[in-house]
Amino acid sequence: MSNPSSFPTLGTGIPVAVGQIDRELKKLWEQSGTVASRASLINLAIYCEGKEAMERATQVIGKITEDHACRAILICAEPGKPESNVEAWISAHCHMSRAGAKQVCCEQITFLLEGPSRNLIPNIVFSHLDSDLPLYLWWQGEFPDPIDSQLWNWVDRLIYDSRDWTDRGRQLRLLRDSLAEAQGRIILCDLNWTRGLYFRQAISACFDNPGHLPFLDQIDEITIAHAPGYRCTAQLIVGWLASRLNWKGPEGSQNEIVFTAGNGRRATIRFVERTGAPISEARIKADGATFLFTREEGSEFLHAAFTFPDGRHIESLLPAGRDGSAELVNEELVRGGRNLVYLKAVSVVERLF
C-alpha cells in the first residue's frame, strides 16, 4: 500500500473535528490533485472494541481496499472509560490501479467512542455514508442486546464471525429477532461460514462428477479434524452437508453425533481436535469409497484424494484460500445473494453450538 505524499499515512490518520469530517475529506482530495482517483462501491462500517482492535482493523481495511473500493467507517468503542468522549480521524488507503499509472484511493474515517457513547453509533454511520452505496456493517465481537433497530434497518449486509461469540445461543437469538425486524432484507455474512468455504467447494466439486453422486446417499461416516477453537467451523461444515442432504438429527453431542438420511442410513460424524489449519481434514466414507480432503497448516491448497471400492484412486489439488480476516471478508464481498444455504446449515447444528 502506498499513499500520495499529501495523504496521511496510517495509523489512524489526521485528527479532525467530528463536525468537519466532510470538509476535511474534501480538502484531502483537493490536495491529491490528479495523482489519485477516489473509488468507492460500498460503505464498509466496522465496529470493534479497544485500540488494539482499531489498529488491527485499519490494517485489514487496507488489505480489503486493494480488492474492494469502499468508504470505510471504523468505529472503535471503549465502553470501559468513565467519561463520554468522541474523537475522529481521516485517512486514505491507496494502491496502484490495475488499469494504469494512477493511484486508487479509498477513504477511511475512524471514530473512537469512549465511555457510554454507543448510542452515537447510528448517527455516526448515517451522517458519513457515501450516498447511494450499500452499507455493509462488520460487527466484531458480540452483538449488543438489543441490537439497535435504527441502525439495523439501514444495513444491507451484516458481517460477523460466529467463532468470536462466547454465547452462540444468545447471539443467534439476537440475530433472529433482528432479522425478523428487518423483514429478511439483510444478508448475513458469517466469516466462520466463509472459513469453511473451500472445504465445502472441494467436497461439492467431488460430487459434481455424476459417477460419484450416488455415494452421497451412502455416507456412513464423516470425520472432521479442526484446530483448537474451530469446532464451530467444523460444525457448520457438517450442518451444511446435513441440510443439503436432508438428514434428520443430530443425535449425540460433542465429539460424535449421528444423522439419519432419508433412506434410513445412519451417518456418524466425528470431530477431532488437532493442531494445524483451522480445518485440516474432512474424510467422508460411503459404501466402501473414501473421499479425503486435507490441508496442511499455512498451505493455500487442499489435497483431495478419492479411493473407490474397485481400487481406482484419484488425487487433485484445489485452492484452500487464506485464513486472515481481510481474505475472509474479501471472499464474502465477491459473493452476492442471500445466504439461504448458510441459514439452513445453522438451523441444523444450532443445538451443537
Added chain:
Amino acid sequence: MPFANEFLTFLAALNTPDRIQTNPLREGLAARPLPEPCTVVIFGASGDLTFRKLIPALYNIAADGELPAGLTVVGFARRPKTDESFREELETAARKFSRQTVQDEVWNSFEQNIFYHQSEFGDADGFRRLAERLDQIDAERPTRGNRLFYLAVAPDQFGLILEQLKAVGLNKAKPGSWARVVVEKPFGVDLPTAEALNAEVSATFEEKDTYRIDHFLGKETAQNIMVLRFANAIFEPLWNHRYIDNVQITASEPLGVEGRGPYYESSGALRDMVQNHLLQLLCLVAMEPPTDLAADSVRDEKVKVIRSLRPLVGEDVATHVVRGQYSAGAINGKNVVGYREEDRVSPTSMTETYVAMKILIDNWRWEGVPFYVRVGKRLPKAGTEIAITFKRAPAVLFNNVIGEPSENVLVIRIQPDEGVSLRMQCKIPGPALRIEPVKMDFHYGTSFGKASPEAYERLLLDAMAGDATLFARRDEVEGAWRFIDPIEEAWHGKGPQPGLAFYPAGSWGPKEADELLAQDGHTWRRL
C-alpha cells in the same frame, strides 16, 4: 419457538425457490453452468495458440479450483515428444504467458493430467491409436467418456482431422457422454469456404456440439454489454433511432503485421477483424432483448441483426467503405516502415490494413442510425470501444450561451482499461451561463481489484459446461460472410475497384475515412 424453526419460517417468507440441482451440495456455491469432467484433445499441440493461450488458460482455471477433477489434456501433434518433454515445454510457456504466477504445487498437480499423442493429422493409424488411448483414459480416470476436441490448427487442416475423427468414431459420444468440437477462427475466408467448412464440421459433429470461438466474446466487457443494456432501466428506452444519433465501433492498434505478412496478405483487416469481432460487437449493441439467456435465444437475436444489415453492393462499397493501408511513419517515437515494405509482403500489395465503413441496419429500432465501424493497424493508440452518440437535446434554452452544447456519448471500452463512461453537459461554475461537457467514468480496474479472467478461460469453461452462448453459430458466421463478401468482391473482383487510401503509420487513418463521416456531419471519436 426454537431458533431452527424461526429460521425456516424466515426462509419460507423469502419466497425464493430452493432449487434442486443434480448435485445438492452445489446450491449456493456456483452461479454458472459447471464444467463437466472430460478429456480435452488439442490438435495443434505444438502451436502458438496451445502454448500462449490454451494451456495457460487451463492452468489458471486449475489454480482457481474450477477445473473438474480428472480433467485430462491430450496434446496431438506431428513432432515426436514424450509426455514428460511435452509437459516441460508447456510449463515454460505457462510461466511466461499465464495471467497468474505459476505455483509449483498447482502445476505439479495439473501436469499429471497432460499427455502427448504423436501423429500426422492424416494418419488413420494415429487416430486409431488416439481412440484406444482415450478409451484407456476413460477407464482409468473420471472423465465420464466426455471429449472436447479443440482444433487449434489452420483451417485447411480441419477437414483432414474431422474426417479421421469420424473414421474412428470419435465424433460420436458413448451413451451418457458427449463429444464436442471447438473450432478456431477464421471460419472460412468467404461465404463459400465458410459453408464448405461448416459442411465439413456438420458432417462430423452436430451443430449443438460445435463451438466456434471468437475470443472477443469471452472478454468481460463484451459480456457486460448485455448487462449494461438490459439490467439498467435508464438505457433501453433510449436505445433506438429516436434518441441515438450514431454508433461508432473502433478497434485500433499500433502494431503492424508483426511477421505475419503472408497471413495478412491473404486476409486483410476486413476478414481478420470486421467479419467476426466487430460484427459480433455490433450485434450485441443492436440486438433486441432475448427471451432468456439461453445460448440460442441470444444467438437468435444476433442473427436477426446480421440479417438486417443493409447489403453493401457495387457502388455502395465506394460510398460506404474506405480501405486503407499504412505507409511509413512513426509509432511511439520510432520510425516504422510501410506495409508494402514489411517482411514477406508484396511491394504492390492491395491488402487493406485499415477499414472504415458505414453500416445501416434495416429494422424498426435502428432505422436511419449509422453504425460507423473502423479498424486499423499502425494507429496511434491501442483500443477497442463502442461509442453510442445520442441526439442533441433541443437547444432552445441555451442558444445564446457560451460554449456549444454537445451530444451525450456513452462509451463502452472493451480493451484496454475496460470500463464505461458517459459524457454529459454541465454548467461551469460562475455567474455566466457557460456549458462544458464532463465525463462520468467507470473503470473496471479502479473499482474491482481482482483481474478478470482471460477470454480463453471463460470460453474453455463454457465449452466444458456445454454453454454455447459466447460461441458463434453457423448462421451467424455465414450471415456475416454474406454481408462481407460483396465488399471483398468490389475490392478484388473484375469490375472497377475503389481505390486504396494510404495513411502514415501513427496517424488515425486516411482522410477518406474522415470524409466518410463528414458527409453525414459527423466526426470520428477521439480515443
